[in-house]
Each structure stands twice: as C-alpha cells, then as structure tokens.
Amino acid sequence: MTESEILAIYEDAGALLNGHFILSSGRHSSRYLQSALVLMHPAHAEALAAELIAKIDPACCDMIVSPAIGGLVIGQEVARQLNKPFIFTERKEGEMQLRRGFTIPQGARLLVVEDVITTGGSVRECMDVVRRHGGEPVMVLAVVDRAPHEQDRFDVPHRTAIALEVETYAADDCPLCRENTIPAVKPGSRSN
Numbered sequence: 001m002t003e004s005e006i007l008a009i010y011e012d013a014g015a016l017l018n019g020h021f022i023l024s025s026g027r028h029s030s031r032y033l034q035s036a037l038v039l040m041h042p043a044h045a046e047a048l049a050a051e052l053i054a055k056i057d058p059a060c061c062d063m064i065v066s067p068a069i070g071g072l073v074i075g076q077e078v079a080r081q082l083n084k085p086f087i088f089t090e091r092k093e094g095e096m097q098l099r100r101g102f103t104i105p106q107g108a109r110l111l112v113v114e115d116v117i118t119t120g121g122s123v124r125e126c127m128d129v130v131r132r133h134g135g136e137p138v139m140v141l142a143v144v145d146r147a148p149h150e151q152d153r154f155d156v157p158h159r160t161a162i163a164l165e166v167e168t169y170a171a172d173d174c175p176l177c178r179e180n181t182i183p184a185v186k187p188g189s190r191s192n
C-alpha cells in the first residue's frame with residue numbers, strides 16, 4: 001500500500017478528525033488521529049500489520065511487545081502474522097509495568113509495536129520495562145508517525161507505515177483558541 005492509500009483508509013474510517021484538540025502533551029492541534037477506528041476492522045489491522053512486517057527482517061526478534069492501550073491491536077496482529085509471542089506493558093498509577101504474569105526470557109529480542117508515535121514517550125517507557133526485565137528492544141514499528149522530523153526519539157531503529165506531520169500549538173498560544181469558535185476537546189486516551 002502507498003501512504004496515500006493508508007491515509008484513505010483512515011479518512012474512510014472517520015479516524016482522521018478535524019477540529020480543536022488537546023493532545024496528551026497538553027498542546028493543542030487542529031487534527032487528531034483515532035487509530036482505534038481503523039484497527040477495529042480486522043482486515044485493516046491485517047493489512048497494516050503486513051505493511052509493517054514488510055519493513056523488517058522477521059528473524060530480528062523473538063517476541064513482540066506493545067504499550068497498552070494504543071498498541072494492543074496492531075501488536076497482537078503483527079505477532080499473529082509472525083507467529084511469535086505477544087506481551088504488553090501497561091500503566092498502573094502512572095508507571096509503565098509488566099503485569100499479568102508476563103515474563104521475558106533473559107536476552108530475548110523484542111520488537112516494539114505501537115499505533116501512533118508522536119513524542120514516543122510510551123514507547124520509551126515500554127522499552128525501559130523490557131530492559132529492566134532482561135530483554136533487549138531491537139526495533140520500533142508504528143503505523144503512524146506524527147513527528148517524522150524527530151529522528152532521535154529512540155535508541156533503536158524505528159519504521160512507520162505513514163508519516164503525518166501534525167502542527168501543534170502551546171495551549172497559551174493557540175490560533176484556534178484565539179478564533180474561539182470551536183471549544184478544545186480531549187479525545188480518547190494518550191496517543192503517543
């Protein structure tokens with residue numbers, strides 16, 4: 001699939017929202033991506049996971065890990081197609097953790113899969129958890145990169161299916177707030 005074909009899937013699913021949004025970082029933006037509305041369709045999840053897998057050597061990893069909640073669906077689908085185990089990290093009281101009895105074999109190589117990356121904060125926290133448990137993150141895969149010019153977010157290589165730069169504004173310097181026609185809303189959960 002080309003980037004424009006993938007973007008068309010997002011538009012058709014109503015997942016590319018236009019309005020006035022407060023992002024998890026606190027910054028404001030006129031566009032927001034709700035990947036859950038795309039990944040709720042198994043055929044889309046299957047196709048996007050195949051796109052991501054085409055960008056890697058499947059032998060590079062032993063297991064797949066995703067930060068919950070955003071990465072769960074695409075991470076599971078990547079793992080299914082690679083026929084490798086899938087685990088996830090999740091926040092409890094704000095801190096990313098490995099729970100539910102998941103363990104990581106010493107030295108296991110983990111592929112980190114996320115739906116949307118912006119600052120990459122959740123992915124970095126997920127990689128920290130992997131390392132604390134004796135695993136080695138080898139690469140990051142994400143469907144959408146919202147900050148493609150920031151190349152130094154991770155200390156391992158990353159690949160994404162589409163880049164969609166979204167302009168954001170400081171909350172106290174937002175043109176949409178100044179226009180004062182659409183109230184700012186906080187959509188869904190943390191998306192980075």
Ligand SMILES: [Zn+2]
Nearest residue numbers: 028174176177
């Ligand atoms: Zn605003």
